[in-house]
Amino acid sequence: MKTEPVPYSTVASFTPGAHVSRIRQNDEAKACRFYATEQFMSDCWQPGNTINGDKEQVVRPTQAVLSVRTGDVVISLIHGKAAIVSPEHAGRLLSNNYVRIEVDGSKVVPAWFVWHFNESKESRRQQALATQGSTFVLRLSLTEVRQFTATLPPLNKQKAIGGLYLATIEKRHYQERLAALNEQQILSQLSDMIQ
Template structure:
């Protein structure tokens, strides 16, 4: 079966059509970025950058906590954390709404790690001059028969914990390197 038979896909607002407003009573939004997606996948703050802001009266698409978001740029998926709830997402991102047949965390695991899905996405990019995925490619992904929902939940939970653990280990390694380099500098 195809992914679009299991989920609903919602494309973000076209960024070039959003008009900036100078009226201070208009809402201000933070743009969702690739770094935000990486943080959501890791389950922790990774970057110290300030998000890009826009004030607009336009009707825009925003993220909600626990939304599954897929980047058409990187081909990665994550679940939106409370930190990024309310962020404006552009046409570079797709929000995927699952039904009762698919666990959100399991879907993130499938999109990020399943070799058959990765192969389909890679093959669909062949011949492209710009390496960017499309909604059509995502919609038409062939999905193998899914395990029962209770098994999906276990796999999804373990995957998300593994992503968090990996981010912690990488942070620890960076900090240890920084500490050693600082001590070398002091010894010099």
């Protein structure tokens, strides 16, 4: 028996990050760094631009701000992708380009949610419709994402799909990294042969 799709908003809560310009600051407050593209791409197992820590944007908020925790599901509204926050990125602040997702564990497995949002035909179709007509920046809105629907399989299937998905993208990352290192080694050896 096929189940009916349910809106994301019925199986998860969504908390948007803060607008950087709206964060009240004080030089005496603790310095905080943002969860930015570099960290997001790393958590997606994608190569990203390496940013020197000295060039990262730092704020000293005097108000409560949303920071990510290890295992949080985060959606980038700019990239149209979801990721699970790794331990090395925990504690960073979310800007308004990101949304923290808290799934209802009795209905959805976080890794499955990431797979569904990133890879499922169901989600890709909805993302394409949501960004249709956008000419400059393909940015999802939080309102649209909340309305996306998912056909939920049983939790045991979700766990299997999500686990396999995360293992697959991690494996692909390391295979691509190994291929790049092999290419560098060969090119270096060729250069040495000429000299």
